[in-house]
Amino acid sequence: MMTPVQRVNRFFLLLTAPFFGLLLCLWWYQPPLQLNLDVGQFSPIDGPVQETAVLQKELTLAQKAASYTIDSVSASAKLYKETTTAMNALVSTAKAQNSRPERIYNNRITAKLGIPSEVISSDRITIELYRLNPGNYKAYALKIKLKDATAMTMSLAESSSGGAETTMQAVNRYGAVAGINAGGFADKAGQRYPLSTTVVGGQYLNGFQPSYKDLSFVGLNKAGQLIGGKFYSRTQLDQLEPKFGATFVPVLLQNNSKVPIPEKWNLTPLRAPRTVMGKYKDDQLLVLVADGYNEYGSSGATLKEIQDKLYTMGVSDAYNLDGGGSSSLIFNGKVINKPSDGNLRRVPTNFLFSE
Numbered sequence: 001m002m003t004p005v006q007r008v009n010r011f012f013l014l015l016t017a018p019f020f021g022l023l024l025c026l027w028w029y030q031p032p033l034q035l036n037l038d039v040g041q042f043s044p045i046d047g048p049v050q051e052t053a054v055l056q057k058e059l060t061l062a063q064k065a066a067s068y069t070i071d072s073v074s075a076s077a078k079l080y081k082e083t084t085t086a087m088n089a090l091v092s093t094a095k096a097q098n099s100r101p102e103r104i105y106n107n108r109i110t111a112k113l114g115i116p117s118e119v120i121s122s123d124r125i126t127i128e129l130y131r132l133n134p135g136n137y138k139a140y141a142l143k144i145k146l147k148d149a150t151a152m153t154m155s156l157a158e159s160s161s162g163g164a165e166t167t168m169q170a171v172n173r174y175g176a177v178a179g180i181n182a183g184g185f186a187d188k189a190g191q192r193y194p195l196s197t198t199v200v201g202g203q204y205l206n207g208f209q210p211s212y213k214d215l216s217f218v219g220l221n222k223a224g225q226l227i228g229g230k231f232y233s234r235t236q237l238d239q240l241e242p243k244f245g246a247t248f249v250p251v252l253l254q255n256n257s258k259v260p261i262p263e264k265w266n267l268t269p270l271r272a273p274r275t276v277m278g279k280y281k282d283d284q285l286l287v288l289v290a291d292g293y294n295e296y297g298s299s300g301a302t303l304k305e306i307q308d309k310l311y312t313m314g315v316s317d318a319y320n321l322d323g324g325g326s327s328s329l330i331f332n333g334k335v336i337n338k339p340s341d342g343n344l345r346r347v348p349t350n351f352l353f354s355e
Contacts, residue, residue: 122355125151137301144285149224154244162191164346167328179330182349183246194348196247208234218319219245226279252307253318269297273327278318295324
């Protein structure tokens with residue numbers, strides 16, 4: 001028979017036997033333990049400190065790039081400035097060298113004319129007025145550089161032929177700064193008509209008339225160059241593209257050579273007021289107006305004297321325009337010569353010069 005102590009021991013043994021059995025089984029089996037927990041939601045995110053660090057890094061890179069760009073631009077700007085300065089210096093030197101022969105030639109011309117008494121200059125034209133006194137006559141000269149071909153034109157007294165006006169009236173009507181009488185004329189039935197071939201605005205006024213009795217045409221072409229001479233067909237003159245021009249007699253110089261003056265014009269009249277227009281080899285124009293108190297042979301200049309004077313002055317081509325009482329020279333609002341009629345004569349055509 002069990003004692004009370006044995007019964008208690010037996011009770012606890014039976015009570016703990018399953019637990020020990022479980023421990024024995026777990027010790028023998030030992031399964032792997034896995035704990036799957038969703039901790040992603042608890043992961044740390046970038047805060048202001050991290051964002052600031054990233055921005056600082058990007059700003060540092062941007063600053064380096066900007067510094068490099070500024071250095072590159074500064075270097076390029078410096079190089080551009082140096083290159084531009086060098087090119088401007090080369091251009092200035094080239095211009096000076098190119099203009100040197102022109103200045104030398106112009107100085108030679110001016111040396112033979114003297115000192116201009118008045119000068120009008122603009123971006124379109126330069127006109128220098130000279131007072132000449134060769135000895136046997138008194139004269140005035142205009143040296144004209146056309147920088148713009150439109151700075152010179154020829155006026156017609158009315159919209160159709162048959163009218164006449166003084167050179168001063170033509171100058172005022174066109175707002176010109178200088179003017180001279182142009183071609184010859186013929187009177188008929190109280191009207192005054194331009195002589196022979198006359199071109200106004202690129203159009204023939206009364207058609208083309210072949211040269212006859214030593215008459216010659218003189219005018220300007222579309223390029224602003226003086227053209228003139230005898231023309232026996234319209235094709236000859238059209239090839240020179242006349243913009244305007246008038247007719248008188250005779251030719252004095254052509255291609256740097258003196259042209260024989262017809263005996264008739266050497267003697268009738270011997271002396272007279274004269275208006276002559278010519279050009280230099282650089283296309284500058286020279287106008288010469290000789291004074292005289294009448295047109296009957298006793299005052300003024302001979303054509304031979306005018307021809308010799310222009311030749312020694314280096315003029316390459318020269319053409320006599322209407323003279324006598326028709327000779328007129330207007331400059332800067334004043335009548336420069338002394339018209340032999342006592343007043344300016346009304347003529348159909350005038351050469352005008354504008355600023």
